[in-house]
Amino acid sequence: MLINADFSRNAIVTPDQQPWVPSPQRGVERVLLDRIGGEQARATSIVRYAPGSRFPWHGHPGGEEILVLSGIFSDASGDFPQGWYLRNPPGSGHEPSSRNGATLFVKLQQMPPDEQRAVRVDTRDPAVWRREKDSAVCPLFASSDEQVRLLRLPANAPLLQAAPTGAEALVLAGSIADARRSYPQGSWLRLAPGAQAALSAGAAGATVYLKTGHLPNPNGRSLP
Template identity: 35%
Template sequence: MYWLRAAYHQITSSYQPQENHGSNGNTSSGECLHGGGEEIFVLEGEFSDEYGEYPKGTYLRNPPGSSHHPKIGKDGASIFVKLNQFATDDLSQIDINTCDSQWNKGLVNGLSVMSLHEHAGAHTALVKWAPNTVFNPHSHWGGEEIFVIDGTFYDEYGEYPKGTWLRSPHLSKHSPYSKDDGALIYVKIGHLRVV
């Protein structure tokens, strides 16, 4: 596992471990301090630290100033990570197993939404797109960030398969939809700088 240690640089990345396991079969690192917070979504496998074990589908938020000793299980893992992107007063510690959480009806038929976090106008959620769902054309106040967890997400600008990360600036516009395979996406809105 490659652990990136950056002082306070904003980082968004997806990590997978190397085949270098410790004596207990786990890949681990030393203490990681999160001066600007850390947000994690476990895509595959199991991520853990001294506070718990987090299987596939777990959403974590570690607030500014928090620290932990992360580990990847013996069978490996893949995680989506955002570092140093919290507001200084966003001190919520969150641990949600999204596989056991409830979905709510979205704004159009075929969409299901699971809210994960909200703070100062920024909203984070999972959005499940049933096959052949069309959403309304819209713009993004404060921008939008999407990570495609499963399936394929579309808009008039392109096709975005599993593993694609999109970042659209303040007031960007699009008309998203899904096709036969549907999609599951991580979405964050309202968190990018308004110029």
């Protein structure tokens, strides 16, 4: 299966373009944002757990990244309400579930094989945020290959002017806009390496998940 699989092109999926697709596990549905492969795929998705649903134990040979968008997500390492950021390295595994339901932003098989550190960040904790000019930043993960953070931007504040190594954004609150249109809460944007993109927060500001440096570059870095 190939969905938004050409990383030399920008990809944008707004909430009105996000159909829910049943997963093989009853009670778990997904919005497929990008995907290369079948059920075991390099994939970016929004995943929704119905109350009481679970997946049987499974491994993540290429790692897994999760941002809890709503509800409470659980596995053997704990219960994680809305706002938690989880990073499970390659070779990890778990049996995920949600007692009362949850919605997640999930990225699979997108980590280098030598990444070993599990990450848990509660983005509701004021101590994990720092001020940068008029904005607030919550660092989630940083390496030589990528940087992941949440941004809280005031009205009309710039988000990104260019994406020399590519970028990926999920609008968590408010909206962002470019010269052509506005992207409301729930919009997902993937900008190709080298893309020019004058993106800024909307009139009510924005909270945005932003990831940079992780996409294949024009010189042909292969996908994990």
